[in-house]
Amino acid sequence: MKLPDTEHTSRPWRIHEIAPDFRLYDVWALPTPGGPDDFARLIRNTTAGDTSNSPSWIARTLFAIRWKLGRLFGWDDPKQGVGTRVRTLRDRLPQDLRDAPPGPEFERLPFTSVYLTDDEWASEMANSTVHGVMHLSWVPDTEHGGYRGQMAVLVKPNGWFGRAYMALIAPFRHVLVYPPLMRSISKEWRESAGRG
Template sequence: MKLPNSTYTARAWALADIAPDFRVEDVWMLPAGGSPDEFPELVRQIAAGEGAFEGERFAVLIYVARQKLGAWFGWDRPEHGLGTRAISLRERLPQDAGYERGPDQRGAPWTSVYCTDREWVTEYASRTVHALMLVGWVPEGGVHRGEMTVLVRPNGVLGRLYMAGIRPFRRLVVNPAFFRMVERNWDKSRADRRPGVQ
């Protein structure tokens, strides 16, 4: 479920102080909830990407089309990525904060920045945009639930046009497919961990 962008600023995320120059693209409630100590399991599942886009033909088609466009126009060349055109957000982390790096996402171009007991941040950079994904664990009604925020810093006019062009595909196809994967994996792992389940 999509949440108002103001949801991000209402939370006391460490990321807000680390990346004030990134704008919120969107905020979503994730189909995963549980106890305070289950957040590492959610991070592990998303990073592993098990069953990613399983049965999601349209999402796969969009992903392949994006890869081809990136190759044709040179958007994803190494000189446009992290450490070259874009400085990794890890360079901004307070030296004395002791942030753990966290896992990278398998099969995806996202690199982990840091992971705490309630927020995990990954980043991606290309010729078009430097993007961040925050997965958080939010207390609500006696339980905790997952929340995902995407923040971006477009690279000039090209970046703004790119974000405007992909926005409907992200919101209508790619994100819902991602959320279905999260829900499948979360429900399965909770059932496997439930006492008495074989």
């Protein structure tokens, strides 16, 4: 479920001090009900994710088109990524987070872990259009009891092209990508509980 921005901005997350120049684009309540110790499972499920196995053929198609366009126009060239076009957010970390392990790496998606605490995890990606952050957190679920995941997407567009790109994909993101993504997260959450 999409949440108001204040569900992210009102909480004392460390990402606020690290990426104040990034714009908050989306905040979502994740369908991942659990207990206080289930955040690690959410992170494991996320790092194993892959856009090519979305249950929605529309979402799979949109991602496939995006990756093809990226190859065709060089949007995803390594020269446009973290550590080349943009500095990694790890360079901005305060000492306590810099000294801690950054968190697990992704198996297939083009994200890199930035930092991990007991209840929040940030990962980043960059290409010629944006420098983006996926911020996952583990929050009390006041409506249903227990806890649940929350995802915030923060973006720093790369000039006018990046701003135009984000404006162009906004309706696709909200209507065709996020709803099936939430269903996929819910399904994987239930299946991983069964495996556990």
